[in-house]
Amino acid sequence: MDHRIYDLEGIDVQWCPGCGDFQIMEALKKALAGLDLPPERVVLFSGIGQAAKMPHFMKGHFFNGLHGRSISNATGMKVANRDMTVIAIGGDGDMYGEGGNHFIHTIRRNPDITNLVHNNMVYGLTKGQASPTSPVGFKTSIQVDGVFSEPFNPVAVAVSMGASFVARAFSGNVEQTTEIIKKAIIHKGYSLVDIFQPCVSFNKVNTFAWFKKNTFDLSEDHDPSDLKSALERALEGPPYPLGVIYQTEGRPTFEDSMGCYHRDDTPLCRRAYGPERVEDLIASFQ
Amino acid sequence: MDHRIYDLEGIDVQWCPGCGDFQIMEALKKALAGLDLPPERVVLFSGIGQAAKMPHFMKGHFFNGLHGRSISNATGMKVANRDMTVIAIGGDGDMYGEGGNHFIHTIRRNPDITNLVHNNMVYGLTKGQASPTSPVGFKTSIQVDGVFSEPFNPVAVAVSMGASFVARAFSGNVEQTTEIIKKAIIHKGYSLVDIFQPCVSFNKVNTFAWFKKNTFDLSEDHDPSDLKSALERALEGPPYPLGVIYQTEGRPTFEDSMGCYHRDDTPLCRRAYGPERVEDLIASFQ
Amino acid sequence: MFRFPAEGNSDVSLVLCGAAGQGVQTVEEILVDSLRKSGFNVFASREYMSRVRGGSNSTEIRVSSERVRAFVDRIDILLPLNGGIRANIRGRISQETLILGDAEEIRDELSDSGGTFVHVPLMEKGREAGGPVFTGVVAAGLISGLLGIPPEIPERLLREKFSSKSEGVVTSNLSALEKGMGLFRELETSGRVSVEVRGRGKASGEMMINGSDAVSLGALAGGCDLISSYPMSPATGVLTFMARHSRSHGVAVEQAEDEIAAINIALGASYGGARAMVSTSGGGLSLMSEGVSLAGITEIPLVLHIGQRPGPATGMATRTEQGDLNLAVFCGHGDIPRAVFAPGSMERAFRLTFEAFNLAAEFQVPVFILTDQYLLNSFYNVPPFEIKGLNVERHLVESGADYRRYEVTESGISPRSVPGLGKGLVGTDSHEHDEVGHVQEDFVLRPRMVDKRQRKRGGILERVFEPVISGPESYRNLVVTWGSMYHIVEEALQEARLDETAHLHFDQVFPLHPGTAGHLKKAERVIAVEGNATGQFADLIRRETGFLIEDRILWYSGLQVPVEKVAEKLIEMLR
Amino acid sequence: MFRFPAEGNSDVSLVLCGAAGQGVQTVEEILVDSLRKSGFNVFASREYMSRVRGGSNSTEIRVSSERVRAFVDRIDILLPLNGGIRANIRGRISQETLILGDAEEIRDELSDSGGTFVHVPLMEKGREAGGPVFTGVVAAGLISGLLGIPPEIPERLLREKFSSKSEGVVTSNLSALEKGMGLFRELETSGRVSVEVRGRGKASGEMMINGSDAVSLGALAGGCDLISSYPMSPATGVLTFMARHSRSHGVAVEQAEDEIAAINIALGASYGGARAMVSTSGGGLSLMSEGVSLAGITEIPLVLHIGQRPGPATGMATRTEQGDLNLAVFCGHGDIPRAVFAPGSMERAFRLTFEAFNLAAEFQVPVFILTDQYLLNSFYNVPPFEIKGLNVERHLVESGADYRRYEVTESGISPRSVPGLGKGLVGTDSHEHDEVGHVQEDFVLRPRMVDKRQRKRGGILERVFEPVISGPESYRNLVVTWGSMYHIVEEALQEARLDETAHLHFDQVFPLHPGTAGHLKKAERVIAVEGNATGQFADLIRRETGFLIEDRILWYSGLQVPVEKVAEKLIEMLR
Numbered sequence A, B: 001m002d003h004r005i006y007d008l009e010g011i012d013v014q015w016c017p018g019c020g021d022f023q024i025m026e027a028l029k030k031a032l033a034g035l036d037l038p039p040e041r042v043v044l045f046s047g048i049g050q051a052a053k054m055p056h057f058m059k060g061h062f063f064n065g066l067h068g069r070s071i072s073n074a075t076g077m078k079v080a081n082r083d084m085t086v087i088a089i090g091g092d093g094d095m096y097g098e099g100g101n102h103f104i105h106t107i108r109r110n111p112d113i114t115n116l117v118h119n120n121m122v123y124g125l126t127k128g129q130a131s132p133t134s135p136v137g138f139k140t141s142i143q144v145d146g147v148f149s150e151p152f153n154p155v156a157v158a159v160s161m162g163a164s165f166v167a168r169a170f171s172g173n174v175e176q177t178t179e180i181i182k183k184a185i186i187h188k189g190y191s192l193v194d195i196f197q198p199c200v201s202f203n204k205v206n207t208f209a210w211f212k213k214n215t216f217d218l219s220e221d222h223d224p225s226d227l228k229s230a231l232e233r234a235l236e237g238p239p240y241p242l243g244v245i246y247q248t249e250g251r252p253t254f255e256d257s258m259g260c261y262h263r264d265d266t267p268l269c270r271r272a273y274g275p276e277r278v279e280d281l282i283a284s285f286q
Numbered sequence C, D: 001m002f003r004f005p006a007e008g009n010s011d012v013s014l015v016l017c018g019a020a021g022q023g024v025q026t027v028e029e030i031l032v033d034s035l036r037k038s039g040f041n042v043f044a045s046r047e048y049m050s051r052v053r054g055g056s057n058s059t060e061i062r063v064s065s066e067r068v069r070a071f072v073d074r075i076d077i078l079l080p081l082n083g084g085i086r087a088n089i090r091g092r093i094s095q096e097t098l099i100l101g102d103a104e105e106i107r108d109e110l111s112d113s114g115g116t117f118v119h120v121p122l123m124e125k126g127r128e129a130g131g132p133v134f135t136g137v138v139a140a141g142l143i144s145g146l147l148g149i150p151p152e153i154p155e156r157l158l159r160e161k162f163s164s165k166s167e168g169v170v171t172s173n174l175s176a177l178e179k180g181m182g183l184f185r186e187l188e189t190s191g192r193v194s195v196e197v198r199g200r201g202k203a204s205g206e207m208m209i210n211g212s213d214a215v216s217l218g219a220l221a222g223g224c225d226l227i228s229s230y231p232m233s234p235a236t237g238v239l240t241f242m243a244r245h246s247r248s249h250g251v252a253v254e255q256a257e258d259e260i261a262a263i264n265i266a267l268g269a270s271y272g273g274a275r276a277m278v279s280t281s282g283g284g285l286s287l288m289s290e291g292v293s294l295a296g297i298t299e300i301p302l303v304l305h306i307g308q309r310p311g312p313a314t315g316m317a318t319r320t321e322q323g324d325l326n327l328a329v330f331c332g333h334g335d336i337p338r339a340v341f342a343p344g345s346m347e348r349a350f351r352l353t354f355e356a357f358n359l360a361a362e363f364q365v366p367v368f369i370l371t372d373q374y375l376l377n378s379f380y381n382v383p384p385f386e387i388k389g390l391n392v393e394r395h396l397v398e399s400g401a402d403y404r405r406y407e408v409t410e411s412g413i414s415p416r417s418v419p420g421l422g423k424g425l426v427g428t429d430s431h432e433h434d435e436v437g438h439v440q441e442d443f444v445l446r447p448r449m450v451d452k453r454q455r456k457r458g459g460i461l462e463r464v465f466e467p468v469i470s471g472p473e474s475y476r477n478l479v480v481t482w483g484s485m486y487h488i489v490e491e492a493l494q495e496a497r498l499d500e501t502a503h504l505h506f507d508q509v510f511p512l513h514p515g516t517a518g519h520l521k522k523a524e525r526v527i528a529v530e531g532n533a534t535g536q537f538a539d540l541i542r543r544e545t546g547f548l549i550e551d552r553i554l555w556y557s558g559l560q561v562p563v564e565k566v567a568e569k570l571i572e573m574l575r
């Protein structure tokens, strides 16, 4: 399938020229098309931020919700209709700051959704405040003396929690990012793809060149099913390894565990319950 | 100092007979008294839950706030007055469920507070629903088919984030718990003490005997300053190692980084700013 | 000699009290079930402390030949199972109260209480039956005898209850029951007590149900597909009910990590075509406020059940209040059309929850069901809920290729599709958006879209449920209530025997029925009775109608206001 | 020939527009600063898109001999720096509009706009000065010339601004400025334009300040010790200001992980004795609702700055609205005393934020400052803020050994101490509690404590700020406003020249001043002007006074309503 099937015509893409977000969108389109998924099968969720604007720039069903809450929305969707491919997109502030609690608990739940985090180590949309992944010392209009708190390492946390699929990518490498996203979508369960992304407007420290210099491809012989070495890889850097860091197959998904599918595979939107559904229960109170 | 200085007279302790919370309170009193800290120096923070009732059963300043938010309250207090010893107490639901985002980000911030989490792997106060640490398969009135989500391992997450002090204790061992809490209080920075605690009313799986059987003391030769072996220890179990799992000294604290202490050590409650404080700024707008 | 019902009453009010985990609940269950199966009308209301063991909880059970649906102060018979009887019970003991207690346990705690203490050796009989755990069943036997319940009814219940246990357990329980009945026979022989409630036989085919289960049944009947929530008293019961029937009735149930996740999972599911709900209390609704706002602009249907308890903040976690009306009506930022129901009875709790799902689906708005701890934890017998004539309306369309989720229409309602239902793409957005759902900063589009959403208020208003008026058709005084206050005031008015006084009750509190002002203006004097400190509903009425209800009976002790207190205050004000 | 001010006006309205990141802001800064330093009265208001680069933002600069403080529709001179001029600007171009643009960039975009396009070779001159980046400074030079700003003023500003850069940079900037002035001289010589604003000289010693900085200064003056917040437009400016002055002015600043942490850190700090605040927008306040409720029952002082923007949900992130009044007044569960300010000017933004800290400390309640994007991002010159006579009142006591944090008093205010201030222990609790702060389930204590907290409403009401009334003393018509609408309506009324029409403006919107109804009833016709879709303030007035304001001018396009639109509507309604 040609990835241009995902192009939206006549739109004004709101990202800054040179922003890594363009390449991530390209990689996502290619990954989806590469898997022969048409836009009608795909639901894009996002929160608020520059990254989170993506569903307005490409085709697909979409739910652009609140800052920080998209993986919860996506989880609900996946329960409502398991036939859909569900992708949740957002920035590092969105997913690890405002949405940090959902990040942790969605890992525990393991719904079959793919979570793309554009990790530019800064708050882009709100003009350059520190994000949870900003390096110590990073100066901004609010962190005037430089960031004080330790940066959040999403990959390490996800691996230490046994998330079923954890990968790191770099927007500058569209091909590899495409392949990783494909694997993440194919993976049945929650997949985190933390994607290094240069923000040309607000992050003058972690630039394209910096990421280029401070990342490397995971060697072929890394075994992503080995938790121990995955943890080591997750904690490594700079330079940071890129690729699938951890993956464990066979964990059941959240939506499959839901009582609504115990006897009936019909997506919830097509169910036709009537009030007679409660006749037996009414009787039980008599 | 005799730990009975912390006793509150004439009160009706609301925990069930046999609950591990009693022993944790005993350990805390002993630790504080052992460090010669009088109640006037200590501020107890808590959220909502059985564990979180503790400030009503012992002496000290206290702030019994909302479910899930006590470490944020405690962080604010520590900024307001660095002379106080600040302890935040709560259950596994409070700290890792409702308060999960604050847990992560407080680790990053590293305020000098001690965080005691009574980990009974269940929601006690609300009568027995699963908590984030409940084991898979645990049946409750809501998790009727047994818990589905992977349990949260707070120790592993904290270590993987480089929290400056991470320990695990068991309420059944008051002496060891006391020693660990002492170390946690002495530690300058955020200290997590995850304390296994049997809930006799609602957790019939992780009972006193179960904890006894499934825990062991960390050997003397565990070096808590070694991140790699700390991580291994953190991921270990059952049986679970008890003791200080990770500790790193010398990380500056959050409150010390605050601009309000740049020129002035006075606790905020004793400051006497007048509006003339803004004269220079008014001039700068002219 | 004690005779019940006492002169002037048609019911007997029995209060059981005891420590948590000490069997009060077992006694209550056996009695309530037996009474109903015997055909009595029964009302039972529970109050309990925010703790797991110890303390002292109580249940009031009213038994009557007439329907009984409200909480009274009066205690005819008090049965304390443990010492440590709390002030809220002590204060209700009068000269007419018969206290049946075991002196071994209660000692002289109630000696100066004003009531008549009659020693009954419950503990001894319990021990005889097999051990102290049977004390509760002995008490149940005593009361069964007292109320004239045919012995085979509680016997059968006990057999069912312990069917999975060993034969020994059953035998001990039956023996305890019998010993209790024996205690009653002794009392009777002594000529000290006589009870006769007439009218048995009518209620036996009815449902005995509490508010929590009534809301849950309404939700299931309304087609609920998914509930995601975080446990919070007193709203957890709905979550538990749904979990229990999750597999058998095909509903997805998730206990989320917090209330914010809960509402966002529900909204995601609703976007995907599920009929979704959340159940929480005021604190949870505070946290969900942003999600309510999201539902507002995205026009995603959502039903929110809010079980009120006293606030602010944690307040009194297991107690009752009507203090979250303002929050339900105004939570969320921006202008958000919505509807708020506040059922006053089990029938209405069922029906309005059912309706909430249809209304939410039709207008694509958040719909609130405001209940409270009192309603949720009170039981009474009601005729089986009527489901004939009710229809689950999904209000979904198959999308065409050029589907526009937010098509501007005259009614403000855009035909709603969901991903996978048809050929089109379904977009939804928390920003101001165009008809397709894409974010736009367009200052002409913005008011068009705001107006579209606001037009739905008109449609919602057309569907509004009328307030219920009872009492004389031409009245001088009008008492106004909402939610769980309904039956309290109904009975209080009966008791107060006030001339020319009617009762106007609202099961829907927002928007207000257009006829509201008309009813109010007909009265010379209007009195609001509410369970909060400021009179939130009276203030809302003024906002919507301009009518000031100056006289307000406000109750915010944490316990439901009893019938007598309301009657007393009304008499004070109106006689 | 164009003459400015045009007939009938005393000001020139200049609008700059261009893509984000393309120097509009630099031009604006240089011009506004130069104008003020030259003694002009200046008003400047910014509107910008929710994106970092591209798009098209604009700034309106009004220059006048009189004070100017409001946004107008009229554009006298339009200076577009880039193509892609948006409809909201195009729609404001009239026959009287002079467009100074570079045809190289703008091409024929504005050829059918109705205004007069005069080509000025800004880009060419920029390139000559050193490169395209200097185009903006060329434009600044052009306008400086046009408005008769003495050249040495912008020259000095440029020197200061680039003092840390190389000499070459300074030289290029100065050359660009001079080239721009040259362009003006050419225009002048051609006889096509003449501008003369009289009255220079008066404003030069005044402050040029925007709402964001006025609120921040008020907070610092009020003794603010700590701000913890999460960035959210348009409220981030306050956080940024505090951060900038954190070390020099001794204030703790934390960007929290989310709004819930933000308010809880602030409450913890306030409990510990800090004067604490948060700054957020409607979405953040929704999330903070539970924290507001916590402040309510724990009686911890807190100041909340809420910069409103259009909702619901994300709405229009960088735009303006007055849609969060309901939320500010009603957020949080349970009955919570509070005060809500909504300053209508820079002076009031400063003063009321200052007062908020004292009021919060005195009554131990949450106090809200409701502003909006328009107010926060508008600048004008004001006389230096008066701080004489203002006192920071901490309202703290040293605790004795038997200190009771929640001592019941007649005023409802319990003397407040904090840990470490005195000998006593200081307890605070989110449950209903006794005087010491311990949780109690006591049904007599509960109403006592509720009443104690509610009594504070009386005290808060005594402190309430009077609404400001302007216009004829005896009026037939009354226009009611709140918050940022103040100066818009003041000017609209001047422009509309309506007889017998007065203006009643509220800087404090809750509780309402007891005199409110009196003012309203004096009028035959009352009109509310609000920036939201339903008339939230009019509804609130009805709730508090019973007075129905039927006529409402409601504006919710996302942009501030311009003076002319209000004037037009008022004339329509009142003439």
Ligand SMILES: Cc1ncc(C[n+]2csc(CCOP(=O)(O)OP(=O)(O)O)c2C)c(N)n1
Residues within 6 Å of the ligand: A048, A049, A050, A051, A052, A066, A067, A090, A091, A092, A093, A094, A095, A118, A120, A122, A123, A124, A125, A126, A131, D230, D231, D232, D233, D259, D283, D284, D287, D314
């Ligand atoms: C509840 C809430 N708080 C704050 C905001 C303001 N906000 C929007 S995006 C954002 C951060 C953006 O950073 P990130 O998620 O890293 O995305 P980026 O723009 O860098 O791609 C913030 C703070 C909001 N929209 N909602």
Ligand SMILES: Cc1ncc(C[n+]2csc(CCOP(=O)(O)OP(=O)(O)O)c2C)c(N)n1
Residues within 6 Å of the ligand: B048, B049, B050, B051, B052, B066, B067, B090, B091, B092, B093, B094, B095, B118, B120, B122, B123, B124, B125, B126, B131, C230, C231, C232, C233, C259, C283, C284, C287, C314
């Ligand atoms: C916002 C909010 N949601 C829910 C609750 C109800 N609640 C109180 S305590 C609790 C969980 C208690 O579990 P845990 O924190 O593990 O403490 P434990 O009782 O087991 O010690 C819950 C869900 C609440 N008080 N506030």
Ligand code: SF4
Residues within 6 Å of the ligand: A014, A015, A016, A018, A019, A020, A021, A050, A051, A120, A124, A125, A198, A199, A200, A201, A202, D052, D053
């Ligand atoms: S601000 Fe940064 S993240 Fe946002 S579009 Fe521009 S470069 Fe990309």
Ligand code: SF4
Residues within 6 Å of the ligand: B014, B015, B016, B018, B019, B020, B021, B050, B051, B120, B124, B125, B198, B199, B200, B201, B202, C052, C053
């Ligand atoms: S319910 Fe469990 S945690 Fe709570 S007091 Fe009882 S035993 Fe302890």
Ligand SMILES: [Mg+2]
Residues within 6 Å of the ligand: A049, A091, A092, A093, A118, A119, A120, A121, A122, A123, A124, A131
């Ligand atoms: Mg980012």
Ligand SMILES: [Mg+2]
Residues within 6 Å of the ligand: B049, B091, B092, B093, B118, B119, B120, B121, B122, B123, B124, B131
């Ligand atoms: Mg627990």
